[in-house]
Structure formats: structure tokens, C-alpha cells
Amino acid sequence: MSVNPEVVREVSEFNNYYNSLAELLNRHLADNNLSLSALRVLIKLREEEEQCTAGKLIANLGIDGGYLSRILKSFESNQLIAKRKSNLDGRTWYLQLTPKGSRLLETLEQGSAEQIGKLLEPVPAEQQQALAGAMKTVRHILSDDAKISPEDITYRRDLQPGDAGFIMHMHGSLYAKEAGYNLEFETHTCKTFYEFLEAYNSSKDQVFLAMHGNQIIGSIAVLGHSRYATQMRWFLVHPDYRGIGIGQRLLTEAINAAKEKLFQKIYLITTSQQVAATSLFKKNGFRKSGEKHMPMWGLQLTEERYEIDLI
Amino acid sequence: MSVNPEVVREVSEFNNYYNSLAELLNRHLADNNLSLSALRVLIKLREEEEQCTAGKLIANLGIDGGYLSRILKSFESNQLIAKRKSNLDGRTWYLQLTPKGSRLLETLEQGSAEQIGKLLEPVPAEQQQALAGAMKTVRHILSDDAKISPEDITYRRDLQPGDAGFIMHMHGSLYAKEAGYNLEFETHTCKTFYEFLEAYNSSKDQVFLAMHGNQIIGSIAVLGHSRYATQMRWFLVHPDYRGIGIGQRLLTEAINAAKEKLFQKIYLITTSQQVAATSLFKKNGFRKSGEKHMPMWGLQLTEERYEIDLI
DNA sequence: GAAATCTGTTTGACAAAAGCAATTAAAAAA
DNA sequence: TTTTTTAATTGCTTTTGTCAAACAGATTTC
Structure with a gap:
């Protein structure tokens, strides 16, 4: 499949634009002493629910193993996650969010929602709709797993x-x-x-x-x-x-x-x-x-x- | 203007999704020993062309002054930018990309374009178009300065x-x-x-x-x-x-x-x-x-x- | 016009984030 | 059984970014 240079340019410009915006949207993380990587780990843990191992996170998030190990250690000491030894493989641990971890994630998302709210506040309602639609389109086209489901x-x-x-x-x-x-x-x-x-x-x-x-x-x-x-x-x-x-x-x-x-x-x-x-x-x-x-x-x-x- | 919670959710999910994607798209930066912030500075310098000062960069990019100072110092020692003292204000310097700086930026964008190309390669042509359109829509709605111009x-x-x-x-x-x-x-x-x-x-x-x-x-x-x-x-x-x-x-x-x-x-x-x-x-x-x-x-x-x- | 204040930039000290390589221990292969 | 591979951890390092203080030129104030 050939790639249209105009499209590449737009993606590049978009990426550049979004890098600035992301800085704004992720600022609230600092208030909770979490790095972006740590947040992504939390979110992934919620997604995977059970049977999530460190290796899975490394593969999915493209994060360094050593760094992840430390993130998980801190999560554990803060009781945000619980580790459970696998009985199939003595080296791996199943990781799972504790209720406290879930609550923290919710709080974080609350904060994020507030930021987004502020950003969206001056945007007319129908443009907000258009924005959501466009974002969904982007995700839908670029990610394999964001397939449209009948519920949408x-x-x-x-x-x-x-x-x-x-x-x-x-x-x-x-x-x-x-x-x-x-x-x-x-x-x-x-x-x-x-x-x-x-x-x-x-x-x-x-x-x-x-x-x-x-x-x-x-x-x-x-x-x-x-x-x-x-x-x-x-x-x-x-x-x-x-x-x-x-x-x-x-x-x-x-x-x-x-x-x-x-x-x-x-x-x-x-x-x-x-x-x-x-x-x-x-x-x-x-x-x-x-x-x-x-x-x-x-x-x-x-x-x-x-x-x-x-x- | 009220904010639709559905829209907030989509923006939040999009942000989460894009954080993963950005990691991929910006990976090539490491090859050139540049941080994301440094890249943004370079891009902004090209945009502003002349009469760009450190203060302007701080205001526009939301970057810390001390950090910026060091980035600029390293740019200067690598002859990527040239400084020129303002004759209106002895404290400020006008910053400008040197030809070498412009070339580096082009190389970086080349690398970025290759990454994007790989990402887009399996996407059918018309979906690529739709993607570019959706991204433009997002930028257009969220940024004041990405107004549609007659040339578009x-x-x-x-x-x-x-x-x-x-x-x-x-x-x-x-x-x-x-x-x-x-x-x-x-x-x-x-x-x-x-x-x-x-x-x-x-x-x-x-x-x-x-x-x-x-x-x-x-x-x-x-x-x-x-x-x-x-x-x-x-x-x-x-x-x-x-x-x-x-x-x-x-x-x-x-x-x-x-x-x-x-x-x-x-x-x-x-x-x-x-x-x-x-x-x-x-x-x-x-x-x-x-x-x-x-x-x-x-x-x-x-x-x-x-x-x-x-x- | 000198002192005080303000502003744009730089510097020093430091903390957080992330990457790399070596290490450990369990599992799988030879 | 030995060797190799794999999942996770640890020590060490670099990179990235923050904060506060310092500095120097500009502006204001008296």
C-alpha cells in the first residue's frame, strides 16, 4: 500500500501539535507523583484485569524492564497492586490492581477530565461532537483493536x-x-x-x-x-x-x-x-x-x- | 459552554491511546541525541524565523527557563543556532537556526516521516485520507491558530x-x-x-x-x-x-x-x-x-x- | 540621577525519569 | 545433567526536567 506524502505531513504536524497538547493534558500527573509511564502501567493493569505479568507490560507498553520493575515495586509498597505467584512458572507474578489502586486511577482520571473540561469549555457543543468523532476516527484507523463494535x-x-x-x-x-x-x-x-x-x-x-x-x-x-x-x-x-x-x-x-x-x-x-x-x-x-x-x-x-x- | 461527558471520555481515551503512539513516533529522536523538548524548540525556531527570543520560547512551549537555557547552549555549541544580541534590550538574544540547524531538522523530519510511513503502510489509501482529515479537524477545533486558511x-x-x-x-x-x-x-x-x-x-x-x-x-x-x-x-x-x-x-x-x-x-x-x-x-x-x-x-x-x- | 524594582536569561544543585548491563532464579532444551 | 533461554530484579549511569538563587540590563520611583 502506497503512502501519500500529504498524509504523512499532516500526521507529522499533528504529532508535533499533540506533543504540546499532551504536556498540558498530562500535567495533573505531577500532582500525584506519577510518571506518564506509571500511569500507562496502571491503565494497562486495569485493562488486562487478571493474569497480567511484567513481561506482558514490557511487550505492550514498550517500557524498559528495569524501570518497570521499580515502578511495580513502588506500586506494591503503596498497596496499589497485589502480586500473586504463578503456579505454572515460578519466575512470574500475576499483577492486579487493588481496590486502592483502582480508586487512585479513578481520581487521576477525574483530574484528567477536569483538564479536558477546561480545554473544551470554550468549544461550541457541536464542535465538541466533531472533535470526539475525529478522535475516534483516528484511533479506529490506526489501532487494530479499536475496531468498531456493535455497541458503538x-x-x-x-x-x-x-x-x-x-x-x-x-x-x-x-x-x-x-x-x-x-x-x-x-x-x-x-x-x-x-x-x-x-x-x-x-x-x-x-x-x-x-x-x-x-x-x-x-x-x-x-x-x-x-x-x-x-x-x-x-x-x-x-x-x-x-x-x-x-x-x-x-x-x-x-x-x-x-x-x-x-x-x-x-x-x-x-x-x-x-x-x-x-x-x-x-x-x-x-x-x-x-x-x-x-x-x-x-x-x-x-x-x-x-x-x-x-x- | 457546557461540556459533554461522552466527549470528555473520548478525549481521555484518545489521549491515553496517543501517549502510546507518541512513544513510537518519537523514538527516532533518541538516535540523534535530542529530547522531545529540544525538538520542539528547533521546530519553533524555524516557525518564528527571526526575532525569536528565549522568553518567547518559554511562553510558547511552556518549558522551564533553566532547561531551555541549557538546550540553547548545546545548540549553539553544535552550531545549530546563531545568537544575535538585541540592540533594543541588552539582556535578550535573537535566536535563529543556522543552515546546519535547518538541515538537522530536515533529517529528523525525514526519520519521522519514515516512522509514519511504516505506520501508515498497511492502511488503505482512502482511510489514510480520512485519517489526515480527522487529524486536521482535531487541530482545527482545539487550536486557535490552526485556523483554516484560504490556501487549504x-x-x-x-x-x-x-x-x-x-x-x-x-x-x-x-x-x-x-x-x-x-x-x-x-x-x-x-x-x-x-x-x-x-x-x-x-x-x-x-x-x-x-x-x-x-x-x-x-x-x-x-x-x-x-x-x-x-x-x-x-x-x-x-x-x-x-x-x-x-x-x-x-x-x-x-x-x-x-x-x-x-x-x-x-x-x-x-x-x-x-x-x-x-x-x-x-x-x-x-x-x-x-x-x-x-x-x-x-x-x-x-x-x-x-x-x-x-x- | 541614584536606589529600588522588574524582567530576561543564566547558573548551581538536585530530583525524577529512563536506559543499560550484569545478576538471579526458574524453565526449557540439548 | 548440563546448557541455554527466559522473566524479573538490581546496581549503575545518563538524560531530562525542576527549583531557587544569581546576574545583568531595563524600568520605575522618589
């Missing part, structure tokens, strides 16, 4: 101003990138959205959005076209958030909504390209009810129709 | 898949927040966009987008409705980017495009609420050619029409 995702079933545009944006840009569709596809999406918005009625129509923070990362909708049948549309999950069950959740919600609104049938139009989506449809009881080859969105595609009976 | 903004005149949706999104969400418009407004925007996209023809239509990285932050368009007149639409700059001339630049581009396409007249529809925009229109030669009161987008508004003759 919230769901919303009301359509707010800006939502429709963003869903169109996701469709336009993602299908262009992933499937090679041209602008005609976004035009078509725009048309369907206009028809939807104009006739929007919550008794027959329902939108579901998957959100990460205040960012839309997935969507689905059911549109009551007749008294009996409803069309499912705009089923999409942003690629960064696939594979953690968001698609299934959206689909379930949509099917349930259609049932609640007493529709007898759901149908949807997709293409044979959408392998992941169609397999999900089939798994949820949809069956293919038609297909035709045709030139669409600048490509030669096979349009497919799926249906499910709800009663 | 690029302009684009082609309409790519996803653009239309995003412009609609900006209109829908921003007008809702700033002017209180309801969903009907986004519906209307959607309709106008559909009409535009369907009849899109680059000989008569032109879109301009202001970009920050790969994010759309401003838009404008001219739509050739007849042989003589063109309508200006979707003129909007994201609030975070206002007041640095982006609006004027977009407007100029749009007027020029209309002239190039040999239209005789531009007209546009807006409301009396859009004070900043209308004053910009007037400043650029538009005149009000009509207005009517009417209920719109859930409010009682005064719709205004502006025109400009191009020949």
Missing part, C-alpha cells in the same frame, strides 16, 4: 433534515467506487428520494438509520406503495462498518416495520452484483421473483427482484 | 457521484439548524437537483465545489434554463469555513462561468433571511428584482429574486 452503533427511525441528502451521497459515491456506476445512478436515487419525500407518510413509510456518533453509516427504508405491498429501498452499510451485523439489524427492523404496518409483502429491486446483500435477503426469507438484463448506470447489469410474504 | 481550500468544477447528495445534505441540515426550515425544504432541494441532474449539460450548466481535503465545504451552480438567462443555485458555505472569502470566490467563479457560456443574465431566488448572502450578491452587482411573502418550509418567509446583467 445507534439506530434512529426518524428522518431529519439532511438525512435524505446524506443517504443519496452514500449511494452515489459508494456505488460509483464499488460497482462503477455513473452519475445516472445518483440521478435515479435522487428521483426516488424526491418521490418518497413528497409522499412521505409515517403510517406507511419508515426509514431506519444506523449511526456512529452523529454520522449516518447505514440505511434502509420501507415504502408503502400500495395497501398490500411495500418496497424496500436504500439498503446500504458503509464499507468501514460492514461485517458486524449492522446490515442484518437494519433488515430485521425493516421487515418488522412492514409487519407492524400490516403489509402482506415486501419487494425490492437490486442487481446481481450485490452478492452480500442478496445472500442476506435470501437468509431472511426473500426469494428471487424476477430478473432482467439491461444497460444501467453505464454498465450492463442484471436487475433482480426479490420478494417476501409476511403472512 | 481547493476548488473543483466537475460533478462526481456523491456530490449532489452531499450538497443536498448540507442544504437540508444547515438550513434546518440555521434557519429552522423543515423537511419540505430538503424535498424541494431534492426536486431541483433531480431536474438539474436529468438535464445536466456541461455546455450550459456548471457546478463549483469548494473542498477541504476530500470534503465538500461549499457549493454553487449556474443552470442554463433558457438561451439568455441562467439561474444561480445551491450557494452555500459550511459555517466552519465562513469569513475567509470562500463565498466570494464561488460567486466570482459562477459569474465568470455564466459569462463564458455567453448568458446575458443571471437570476437567483433566495429569502430575506439570507443577509450575508444577499449583501454579497449586491456587492457583486446583483439587484433585487422582486419579492413576495409566503409560507415556506414551515415558516413565514419573504422570497426575494435577484438579477444581474452580464453584458
Whole structure:
């Protein structure tokens, strides 16, 4: 994978900037006679809970063994941690925070939170949100273990101003990138959205959005076209958030909504390209009810129709 | 301004995460026998160029005076900086990087870039972009001096898949927040966009987008409705980017495009609420050619029409 | 205009933080 | 059993950073 020099420059500048900021954010540590390394050890100990050894800390934190040994010794003499000999290996000790250690960590984090509060105080609320989002993005991209988990995702079933545009944006840009569709596809999406918005009625129509923070990362909708049948549309999950069950959740919600609104049938139009989506449809009881080859969105595609009976 | 505890938590976690990362990114410093503080001094000296004094460094970097004095002394003995006595104040010295100092700094940044390169190597290209964007956002929000400057903004005149949706999104969400418009407004925007996209023809239509990285932050368009007149639409700059001339630049581009396409007249529809925009229109030669009161987008508004003759 | 005060910088003494190498003791391999 | 490897500790050292006092030029005060 090639690396964009512009990106490297920004990371470098960011690093330089954050080095100054860190100095400010970590200043409160001095009040408690703790070094940054010592704090990181405490945090790691809480994370690992049990069965944490010195070696693990050395490997994870990149800290010198000798230095760590002294940190741990001081922790022990202050009763912040408890050591317990391993019965598998007589050389190693399992390290664990004592209640006192946990309390200290909490106090420290309290102090840190106050510093952060002061820093954030003059920042308008929505910029604060944007900040948190951006920081999460940084962590998410750079660390393997800060993967997005289903708990980070919230769901919303009301359509707010800006939502429709963003869903169109996701469709336009993602299908262009992933499937090679041209602008005609976004035009078509725009048309369907206009028809939807104009006739929007919550008794027959329902939108579901998957959100990460205040960012839309997935969507689905059911549109009551007749008294009996409803069309499912705009089923999409942003690629960064696939594979953690968001698609299934959206689909379930949509099917349930259609049932609640007493529709007898759901149908949807997709293409044979959408392998992941169609397999999900089939798994949820949809069956293919038609297909035709045709030139669409600048490509030669096979349009497919799926249906499910709800009663 | 109140502070959201969720945001504080994310900042705290981010800080914790970045402390580990910084250790990695700054490791190369040890190879050159420089401390992090010393590096920051070097960077600041390059930034300030001339007339930088020790006091300024102390104030800006929050570094101890005694420590700084020693760092500077070592820099001087290594011919990385040159001191020059102030003739205004006999106590102070103006500090300046020597060519050798600049070269060292470049070498260091080279090393840093290599570290960053290694870190970024497994990250897909678009996630790299997203990372840079997120980091810029963080800096932008937290630092007063990292204000967006006009040089950071690029302009684009082609309409790519996803653009239309995003412009609609900006209109829908921003007008809702700033002017209180309801969903009907986004519906209307959607309709106008559909009409535009369907009849899109680059000989008569032109879109301009202001970009920050790969994010759309401003838009404008001219739509050739007849042989003589063109309508200006979707003129909007994201609030975070206002007041640095982006609006004027977009407007100029749009007027020029209309002239190039040999239209005789531009007209546009807006409301009396859009004070900043209308004053910009007037400043650029538009005149009000009509207005009517009417209920719109859930409010009682005064719709205004502006025109400009191009020949 | 001399004394007192203030400000920018330097110096000395010292403490804290971190790294390196040698050592110990247990485990694993030969 | 001997050798080698590994986890942790200890002694020693360097680096980094802090604090208070000193110093010298500037400014204020009387």
C-alpha cells in the first residue's frame, strides 16, 4: 500500500501539535507523583484485569524492564497492586490492581477530565461532537483493536433534515467506487428520494438509520406503495462498518416495520452484483421473483427482484 | 459552554491511546541525541524565523527557563543556532537556526516521516485520507491558530457521484439548524437537483465545489434554463469555513462561468433571511428584482429574486 | 540621577525519569 | 545433567526536567 506524502505531513504536524497538547493534558500527573509511564502501567493493569505479568507490560507498553520493575515495586509498597505467584512458572507474578489502586486511577482520571473540561469549555457543543468523532476516527484507523463494535452503533427511525441528502451521497459515491456506476445512478436515487419525500407518510413509510456518533453509516427504508405491498429501498452499510451485523439489524427492523404496518409483502429491486446483500435477503426469507438484463448506470447489469410474504 | 461527558471520555481515551503512539513516533529522536523538548524548540525556531527570543520560547512551549537555557547552549555549541544580541534590550538574544540547524531538522523530519510511513503502510489509501482529515479537524477545533486558511481550500468544477447528495445534505441540515426550515425544504432541494441532474449539460450548466481535503465545504451552480438567462443555485458555505472569502470566490467563479457560456443574465431566488448572502450578491452587482411573502418550509418567509446583467 | 524594582536569561544543585548491563532464579532444551 | 533461554530484579549511569538563587540590563520611583 502506497503512502501519500500529504498524509504523512499532516500526521507529522499533528504529532508535533499533540506533543504540546499532551504536556498540558498530562500535567495533573505531577500532582500525584506519577510518571506518564506509571500511569500507562496502571491503565494497562486495569485493562488486562487478571493474569497480567511484567513481561506482558514490557511487550505492550514498550517500557524498559528495569524501570518497570521499580515502578511495580513502588506500586506494591503503596498497596496499589497485589502480586500473586504463578503456579505454572515460578519466575512470574500475576499483577492486579487493588481496590486502592483502582480508586487512585479513578481520581487521576477525574483530574484528567477536569483538564479536558477546561480545554473544551470554550468549544461550541457541536464542535465538541466533531472533535470526539475525529478522535475516534483516528484511533479506529490506526489501532487494530479499536475496531468498531456493535455497541458503538445507534439506530434512529426518524428522518431529519439532511438525512435524505446524506443517504443519496452514500449511494452515489459508494456505488460509483464499488460497482462503477455513473452519475445516472445518483440521478435515479435522487428521483426516488424526491418521490418518497413528497409522499412521505409515517403510517406507511419508515426509514431506519444506523449511526456512529452523529454520522449516518447505514440505511434502509420501507415504502408503502400500495395497501398490500411495500418496497424496500436504500439498503446500504458503509464499507468501514460492514461485517458486524449492522446490515442484518437494519433488515430485521425493516421487515418488522412492514409487519407492524400490516403489509402482506415486501419487494425490492437490486442487481446481481450485490452478492452480500442478496445472500442476506435470501437468509431472511426473500426469494428471487424476477430478473432482467439491461444497460444501467453505464454498465450492463442484471436487475433482480426479490420478494417476501409476511403472512 | 457546557461540556459533554461522552466527549470528555473520548478525549481521555484518545489521549491515553496517543501517549502510546507518541512513544513510537518519537523514538527516532533518541538516535540523534535530542529530547522531545529540544525538538520542539528547533521546530519553533524555524516557525518564528527571526526575532525569536528565549522568553518567547518559554511562553510558547511552556518549558522551564533553566532547561531551555541549557538546550540553547548545546545548540549553539553544535552550531545549530546563531545568537544575535538585541540592540533594543541588552539582556535578550535573537535566536535563529543556522543552515546546519535547518538541515538537522530536515533529517529528523525525514526519520519521522519514515516512522509514519511504516505506520501508515498497511492502511488503505482512502482511510489514510480520512485519517489526515480527522487529524486536521482535531487541530482545527482545539487550536486557535490552526485556523483554516484560504490556501487549504481547493476548488473543483466537475460533478462526481456523491456530490449532489452531499450538497443536498448540507442544504437540508444547515438550513434546518440555521434557519429552522423543515423537511419540505430538503424535498424541494431534492426536486431541483433531480431536474438539474436529468438535464445536466456541461455546455450550459456548471457546478463549483469548494473542498477541504476530500470534503465538500461549499457549493454553487449556474443552470442554463433558457438561451439568455441562467439561474444561480445551491450557494452555500459550511459555517466552519465562513469569513475567509470562500463565498466570494464561488460567486466570482459562477459569474465568470455564466459569462463564458455567453448568458446575458443571471437570476437567483433566495429569502430575506439570507443577509450575508444577499449583501454579497449586491456587492457583486446583483439587484433585487422582486419579492413576495409566503409560507415556506414551515415558516413565514419573504422570497426575494435577484438579477444581474452580464453584458 | 541614584536606589529600588522588574524582567530576561543564566547558573548551581538536585530530583525524577529512563536506559543499560550484569545478576538471579526458574524453565526449557540439548 | 548440563546448557541455554527466559522473566524479573538490581546496581549503575545518563538524560531530562525542576527549583531557587544569581546576574545583568531595563524600568520605575522618589
